[in-house]
Amino acid sequence: MNDQKIRVLVAKPGLDGHDRGAKTVASVLRDHGMEVIYTGLHQTPEMIAEAAQQEDVDVVGLSILSGAHMSLFPRVRDELVKRGLGDVLLIGGGIIPGDDVTKLESQGFAKLFGPGTNTEEIAKYVIAEMARRRAATGGRR
Amino acid sequence: MSATRVTTPVQSVDAQAEWELAYRSSKLRDCEFTTLSGTPLKPLYGPDDAPIDPARDLGLPGAFPYTRGVHPTMYRGRLWTMRQFAGFGSAKQTNERFKFLLEHGQTGLSTAFDFPTLMGYDSDHEYARGEVGQVGVAISSLEDMQTLFDGIPLGEVSTSMTINGPAPILLAFYIACGERQGVSPKDLRGTVQNDILKEYQAQHAWLVPVEPALRMITDVMGHCAKHVPQWNTISISGYHIREAGSTAAQELAFTLANGMEYVRRGQAAGLDVDQFGPRLSFFFDSHLDFFEEVAKFRAARRIWARKMRDVFGAKDPRSWMLRFHTQTAGVSLTAQQPENNIVRTAFEALAAVLGGTQSLHTNSMDETLALPTEKAVKIALRTQQVIAEEIEVAHVADPLAGSYFVEAQTNRLEQEAETYFKEIEKRGGVVAATEAGWIQREIHRSAVQYQRALEQGTKRVVGVNCYQEDEGKGPQIEILRIDPNVEREQHARLTALKKRRDAAKAKKALDDVRDACSGKDNLLERFIAAAHADCTLGEIADVLRERFGKYKEPRIL
Structure with missing residues (x-):
């Protein structure tokens, strides 16, 4: 077991202004004892990867409700990889049709959460997945 | 105060005591009896709960304080405008959807723009990558606007445009488009949302900081009062505040506080309140709590009339009237068992009609998944038509007036709004409260509270936290996809x-x-x-x- 606090970046890529979900999830993760940094709105993929690096986070959670996920999500992943952050736990949520979920989950996204997801489920997932990863890597993520 | 009761027959003390005893000794369902916004409800409302002076607090339809509606005839004169919000892909595609809706009996147009347009970026800007045509139509020029309204005579339709930061620019495209069609600005009818305060608070599509944005709004009010007299220069919107998570009372209070700020700004810019006041319009959410929503619409009219007459000194009755558009609550729709959304939307639409709305958008069942398909949007429009034509509710003005419960809720919402107005005042006004993030935090707090209620099961949503079904990987309904070529074609057109x-x-x-x-x-x-x-x-x-x-x-x- 590693009881080091989990550090999470919750980010809003693109021009989408819908931040109710992102902020609610950020608050819930914080209530579960995680260190949560929320980027605010209108972030480019570069800005998000930059913040993830500076804040040395374990988890990056993206939220998008504008339909631009198939363009923006992979670009965020590429920017993370470019900075040597390919091993962060990358998750997302929003209005994402089932086919796109399948595609993104085969492109480096660990899990995507759709509308109506219980936020406790997201918190539990992050805690369990981080515990598994830390056990596998001996504490490093 | 000369408050009298709504009706006179009062139960005898004995009968009341007997009922209370019976109530207290009965087994009740295991749930929290509150409004959707979390306000506790009594099991029964009576005359003591609804102290009103009918002449002072209700008036008559078409008369101050307009609690009972803004027209003397209400829907006997004219039904509400059925106005479905539409826009996706290219101007040409949306033009086809507009024509489809007009052919099926829609009576006004309502334009949804994509995010680059909403944020004031052309389709070929770096920030627009992947977003062109996604949540609405891409309009980067007068040419795009002309394509959007090709074959639709602007002198004959009324058009609403949901745009805020760059609203004055899009309005300019529309006015110019009319001129190219040979239509004088004097004959243009419609609305531009142009409500920047709620953008900073809730919807988040802005262009420049608050002060210059407010100056552009008074420029629009000033220009239109002279040259585009039938245009609603602003649609002061609670919709996005509510969708971002606020309670009904917060939606009401923040929207009207924003409205009052625009009036102050107009007056400070030297405009006569009766010159621009009649062209201010409003836009509210209609959520799932049927009675609370009806009460909210009634309270909104009453508060606005009082403020405009008594605080801002408006003399023209048209300045006192709060006219509003309504959209059913997008956040109430579920991705699970999406057909159930048709039912939710119908109830919300009915609340808007019984609350006296001037125009209405009903959401389509598939909107938690993607933009609506033609089939889904047609069912949504038909829902309004069923309310208008089949269930006989449009014959009587303000039919819920005098209900102890509805009057009590109307009074409560008015009082809660007044409490918020004082709080905002204490924080230096709505601009200061917004720039400090206070309003945004109030909305966020309510959103988190509601989420908690859902997850603890104190609020139930069919298909989400009760009556769930295993739906496999996704719902089995058709989904509208935006063609990626739209972005490429927009680039070519701009070049x-x-x-x-x-x-x-x-x-x-x-x-x-x-x-x-x-x-x-x-x-x-x-x-x-x-x-x-x-x-x-x-x-x-x-x-x-x-x-x-x-x-x-x-x-x-």
Whole structure:
């Protein structure tokens, strides 16, 4: 077991202004004892990867409700990889049709959460997945 | 106070005591009896719960304080406008959807723009990658606007445009588009949302900081009062505040507080309140709590009438009337068992009609998954038509007036709004409260509370936290996809336009906009000239960003 606090970046890529979900999830993760940094709105993929690096986070959670996920999500992943952050736990949520979920989950996204997801489920997932990863890597993520 | 009761027959003390005893000794369902916004409800409402003076607090339809509606005839004179919000892909595709809706009996148009347009970027801007045509139609120029309304005579339809930061620029495109069709601005009818305060608070599509944004709004009010007299210059919107998570009372209070700020700004700019007051319109959410929503609409009319007459000194009754558009609650829709959304939307639409709305958008069942398909949007429109034609509710004005419960809720919401107005005042007014992030945090707090209620099961949602079904990987309904070619074609059109236009004329028009930014000349007039010179949205917006700077979001979390 590693009881080091989990550090999470919750980010809003693109021009989408819908931040109710992102902020609610950020608050819930914080209530579960995680260190949560929320980027605010209108972030480019570069800005998000930059913040993830500076804040040395374990988890990056993206939220998008504008339909631009198939363009923006992979670009965020590429920017993370470019900075040597390919091993962060990358998750997302929003209005994402089932086919796109399948595609993104085969492109480096660990899990995507759709509308109506219980936020406790997201918190539990992050805690369990981080515990598994830390056990596998001996504490490093 | 000369408050009298709504009706006279009062139960005898004995009967009341007997009922209370029976109630207390009965087994009740295991649930929290509150409104959707969390306000506790009594099991029964009576005359003591609804102290009103009918003449002072209700009036008659078409008379102060308009609690009972803004028209003497209400829906006997004319039904509400059935106005489905539509826009996706290219201007040409949306033009086809508009024609489809008009053919099926829709009576007004309502335009949804994509995010680049909403934020004042052309389709070929770096920030627009992947977003062109996704949540609405991409409009970067007068040419796009002309394509959008091709074959639709602007002198004959009324058009609503949901745009805020760059609203004055899009309005300029629309006015110029009318002129190209040979329609005088005097004959244009419609609404531009143009409500920037709620953008900072909730919807988040802004262009420049608060003060210059407010100046552009008074420019629009001033120009339209003279030249586009049938145009609603602003649609003061609670919808996005509610969708972002606020309670009904917060939606009501923040919206009206924003409205009052616009009136103050108009007056401070030297405009007569009765010159622009009649062109202010409102836009509310209709959520799932049927009675609370009806009460909210009634309270909104009453508060606005009182403020406009007694605080701002408006003398024209048209300035006192709160006219509003309603949209059913997008957040109430579920991705699980999406057909159930048809039922939710029908109840919400009915609340809007019983609350006296002037126009209505009903959401489509598939909107938690993607933009609506033609089939889904037709069912949504038919829902309104069923309410209008089949269930006989449109014959009587304000039919729920005098209900102890509805009057009590109307009073409560008015009081809660007044409490918020005082709180906002204490924080230096609505602009200061927004710039400090206070309003945003209030909304966020309510959103988290509601989420908690859902997850603890104290609020139930069919298909989500009760009556669930295993739905496999996704719902089995058709989904609308935006063609990726739309973005490429927009790029080509913009390049061609810039090559084709008179470059010197376009440059001069942009320079004129730049000059007006630092002076006092009306910016809307300059935008219209720039539209005719084929300057693009992004070019005009860039001048504004250069002169006024960018808005910086306060920290909420």
